[in-house]
Amino acid sequence: SRDGLADAEQAAEFIERYHAENPEAGPAAQRLRWVRTEIDLTGTYRHTTDELTFGARIAWRNSARCIGRLYWKSMRVRDLRAVHRAAEVADQCVEHLRQATNGGRIRPTITVFAPDAPGRPGPRIWNEQLIRYAGHRTSDGSVVGDPRYTEFTTAARALGWSPPHHPGPFDVLPLLVSTQDDPVHMRVLPPDAVAEVPLSHPEHPWFAELGLRWHAVPAISAMRMSIGGVDYPAAPFNGWYMGSEIGARNLADTDRYNLLPVVAAHLGLDTRSTTSLWRDRALVELNIAVLHSFTEAGMTISDHHTESDRFLKHLAKEEKAGRRCPADWSWIVPPMSGSLTPVFHRYYDTDHLRPEFVSDPSSEA
Amino acid sequence: SRDGLADAEQAAEFIERYHAENPEAGPAAQRLRWVRTEIDLTGTYRHTTDELTFGARIAWRNSARCIGRLYWKSMRVRDLRAVHRAAEVADQCVEHLRQATNGGRIRPTITVFAPDAPGRPGPRIWNEQLIRYAGHRTSDGSVVGDPRYTEFTTAARALGWSPPHHPGPFDVLPLLVSTQDDPVHMRVLPPDAVAEVPLSHPEHPWFAELGLRWHAVPAISAMRMSIGGVDYPAAPFNGWYMGSEIGARNLADTDRYNLLPVVAAHLGLDTRSTTSLWRDRALVELNIAVLHSFTEAGMTISDHHTESDRFLKHLAKEEKAGRRCPADWSWIVPPMSGSLTPVFHRYYDTDHLRPEFVSDPSSEA
Ligand code: HEM
Ligand code: HEM
Numbered sequence: 001s002r003d004g005l006a007d008a009e010q011a012a013e014f015i016e017r018y019h020a021e022n023p024e025a026g027p028a029a030q031r032l033r034w035v036r037t038e039i040d041l042t043g044t045y046r047h048t049t050d051e052l053t054f055g056a057r058i059a060w061r062n063s064a065r066c067i068g069r070l071y072w073k074s075m076r077v078r079d080l081r082a083v084h085r086a087a088e089v090a091d092q093c094v095e096h097l098r099q100a101t102n103g104g105r106i107r108p109t110i111t112v113f114a115p116d117a118p119g120r121p122g123p124r125i126w127n128e129q130l131i132r133y134a135g136h137r138t139s140d141g142s143v144v145g146d147p148r149y150t151e152f153t154t155a156a157r158a159l160g161w162s163p164p165h166h167p168g169p170f171d172v173l174p175l176l177v178s179t180q181d182d183p184v185h186m187r188v189l190p191p192d193a194v195a196e197v198p199l200s201h202p203e204h205p206w207f208a209e210l211g212l213r214w215h216a217v218p219a220i221s222a223m224r225m226s227i228g229g230v231d232y233p234a235a236p237f238n239g240w241y242m243g244s245e246i247g248a249r250n251l252a253d254t255d256r257y258n259l260l261p262v263v264a265a266h267l268g269l270d271t272r273s274t275t276s277l278w279r280d281r282a283l284v285e286l287n288i289a290v291l292h293s294f295t296e297a298g299m300t301i302s303d304h305h306t307e308s309d310r311f312l313k314h315l316a317k318e319e320k321a322g323r324r325c326p327a328d329w330s331w332i333v334p335p336m337s338g339s340l341t342p343v344f345h346r347y348y349d350t351d352h353l354r355p356e357f358v359s360d361p362s363s364e365a
Numbered sequence: 366s367r368d369g370l371a372d373a374e375q376a377a378e379f380i381e382r383y384h385a386e387n388p389e390a391g392p393a394a395q396r397l398r399w400v401r402t403e404i405d406l407t408g409t410y411r412h413t414t415d416e417l418t419f420g421a422r423i424a425w426r427n428s429a430r431c432i433g434r435l436y437w438k439s440m441r442v443r444d445l446r447a448v449h450r451a452a453e454v455a456d457q458c459v460e461h462l463r464q465a466t467n468g469g470r471i472r473p474t475i476t477v478f479a480p481d482a483p484g485r486p487g488p489r490i491w492n493e494q495l496i497r498y499a500g501h502r503t504s505d506g507s508v509v510g511d512p513r514y515t516e517f518t519t520a521a522r523a524l525g526w527s528p529p530h531h532p533g534p535f536d537v538l539p540l541l542v543s544t545q546d547d548p549v550h551m552r553v554l555p556p557d558a559v560a561e562v563p564l565s566h567p568e569h570p571w572f573a574e575l576g577l578r579w580h581a582v583p584a585i586s587a588m589r590m591s592i593g594g595v596d597y598p599a600a601p602f603n604g605w606y607m608g609s610e611i612g613a614r615n616l617a618d619t620d621r622y623n624l625l626p627v628v629a630a631h632l633g634l635d636t637r638s639t640t641s642l643w644r645d646r647a648l649v650e651l652n653i654a655v656l657h658s659f660t661e662a663g664m665t666i667s668d669h670h671t672e673s674d675r676f677l678k679h680l681a682k683e684e685k686a687g688r689r690c691p692a693d694w695s696w697i698v699p700p701m702s703g704s705l706t707p708v709f710h711r712y713y714d715t716d717h718l719r720p721e722f723v724s725d726p727s728s729e730a
Binding site: 248249252253260274275276277279280281283284287288291295303305306329330333334335336337338339340344345 | 639642
């Protein structure tokens with residue numbers, strides 16, 4: 001909870017589940033007694049590293065909006081709860097990116113910083129993702145870069161960030177971290193921690209000349225992780241990209257990079273009538289470019305057909321394990337070619353399970 | 366209800382809504398008294414033609430899965446409650462198709478046959494839509510035509526339907542109508558009542574040689590219409606097609622015509638890897654062909670971008686009228702290029718409102 005007090009009921013539920021799914025950890029009774037006592041004495045309790053590792057993986061497994069859950073068991077969990085100072089948090093976010101990028105073979109990873117405790121809130125990372133591009137508002141009101149982050153960009157500038165002399169569409173934003181003792185720490189990401197892929201198209205040479213690029217690692221940093229009644233406000237995690245997140249949303253949404261008119265113009269499509277489906281055609285070519293470029297660059301990426309197949313495999317495995325798997329249809333079905341993917345043609349359990357990742361209202365789009 | 370008894374509470378709620386939205390009909394009190402008395406005496410009550418017309422339009426307005434509701438006020442309502450015999454029902458379905466097709470300027474239309482009454486159930490139309498294509502199971506287990514209708518096709522044959530000597534992929538199924546007195550009546554649709562569009566592509570001449578076609582009027586005939594506690598089991602209604610219903614579902618679903626591999630092969634796409642997005646490319650070209658062919662043939666059709674814009678306009682109008690508009694996200698968002706349409710980027714009210722169209726479990730896919 002926000003005041004750092006651990007919910008005893010959620011704690012008990014989590015400890016029981018931990019022991020149920022990890023029989024080698026022995027019976028839950030003794031640990032339960034200790035946790036209860038620790039909560040009585042201190043208002044909260046400390047997870048063992050094994051509990052934390054398990055809890056983080058289950059928080060992923062329970063993420064109803066995530067199509068990528070097949071590999072939940074193998075996520076790397078970095079236990080950095082000892083880290084409290086903002087500069088160290090920033091250091092370790094950089095280290096997270098290096099380890100997760102892994103030269104292109106991207107590894108799903110979570111770095112867990114100190115939890116909220118009574119009178120001692122954990123650190124917070126202001127960025128929605130560790131790597132995102134600035135949105136520079138120009139004097140005519142238009143935006144160079146990612147319009148989603150114009151406010152963040154303004155805040156970063158106010159805190160002293162100097163964007164490049166010629167602000168461009170893909171200027172990596174600095175990290176902003178705050179802790180109880182350090183109201184705000186700004187950190188420019190070192191270029192070698194930020195893998196990026198310049199975009200080209202396998203058939204259209206002009207595509208590369210558009211100068212588009214995207215970062216290789218999607219690392220969500222603004223969600224709270226809640227495990228057994230304990231809140232970890234800073235616990236950035238990453239998977240790899242499903243191509244359509246970049247090609248159908250980040251680069252295509254009209255309130256993001258809005259690139260379909262540009263791509264369509266270069267494709268020579270008739271953009272006067274929606275019925276020519278020029279948007280749909282440009283969308284497919286943009287997504288082909290994303291998948292092609294990442295693959296060429298040796299960066300892990302997957303297409304929406306592959307991730308849909310994997311997700312159905314995950315559902316089957318969960319069912320076999322006797323567990324319900326919550327899923328949110330409108331998030332699971334990819335944003336393009338929905339009905340071509342098998343995940344479109346069924347319904348899902350919608351239970352809300354814990355542990356979980358939670359968006360704070362202030363960080364919701 | 367299924368036993369023909371009208372629900373008095375639903376009756377009162379409907380009559381009140383009718384008078385609230387139609388002030389020119391005067392106050393509801395007297396009509397309410399009469400309806401209550403009629404239900405007490407006969408178990409049900411008779412809608413006036415005005416009430417029926419209003420009720421049918423509101424049933425459309427309340428259809429949470431329908432993106433096409435902007436024009437709910439102008440639907441033509443054919444009051445054919447006097448029609449009880451199966452042969453007449455079939456006649457009037459044919460007449461419905463003629464009037465709705467209207468030489469290509471398709472008119473949203475509903476034909477309302479007799480309701481269920483105590484001891485006298487209304488007629489039933491067995492077909493899911495008035496026009497659909499047979500699915501002929503061949504000796505090797507494969508299907509020629511629409512696999513969705515293999516069972517219906519078998520039933521029609523058992524009842525005496527003779528498919529063409531060389532069964533083809535687009536053989537229009539006969540109507541099957543049953544009433545209390547006529548256990549089953551079969552009617553072959555006269556060709557002039559079935560407008561069809563041969564499919565061609567604006568840029569690829571080979572496309573026309575695939576010999577594909579689709580019928581112009583989607584007329585759902587297996588849903589019950591429920592108005593003020595009275596059930597109309599036979600009330601076929603039609604709009605016009607949104608192209609993606611044909612191009613992304615009927616012709617593309619793997620358990621329907623499954624044509625993407627065929628289209629992709631003719632486009633010369635690399636179908637060995639899903640990452641080439643060959644399915645997505647073929648999907649767009651197939652949908653371009655559908656929209657192009659209908660337009661060339663002078664048949665009303667709309668694309669998913671246009672219908673999405675119209676639906677948002679509808680939502681705005683409903684809000685302005687002070688009404689909630691229920692909508693089911695997973696049905697409203699088109700099956701292709703979801704995030705390109707504005708309907709993707711929001712949530713909807715999900716209340717369940719009456720009057721309504723209801724799928725009987727037996728007719729659900
Ligand atoms: C391994 C590769 C992964 C893939 C391909 C994947 C894919 C996705 C996709 C496509 C979305 C929807 C994003 C959007 O539409 O904005 C999503 C959401 C989400 N994923 Fe994953 N994911 C992966 C790894 C992970 C990991 C490691 C975690 C956590 C440990 C995770 C947790 C979540 C959560 C919490 C959301 C919802 C985010 C929100 O509410 O904004 N995912 N994922
Ligand atoms: C005027 C043009 C219309 C358009 C473009 C349109 C469009 C659509 C679309 C795209 C669907 C989803 C179909 C699917 O995915 O299977 C749908 C469903 C539906 N529409 Fe419409 N519609 C129109 C007219 C009507 C009319 C006149 C009615 C009733 C009077 C109606 C009632 C419904 C209902 C009840 C459903 C849900 C069907 C089910 O549950 O299977 N629509 N509509």
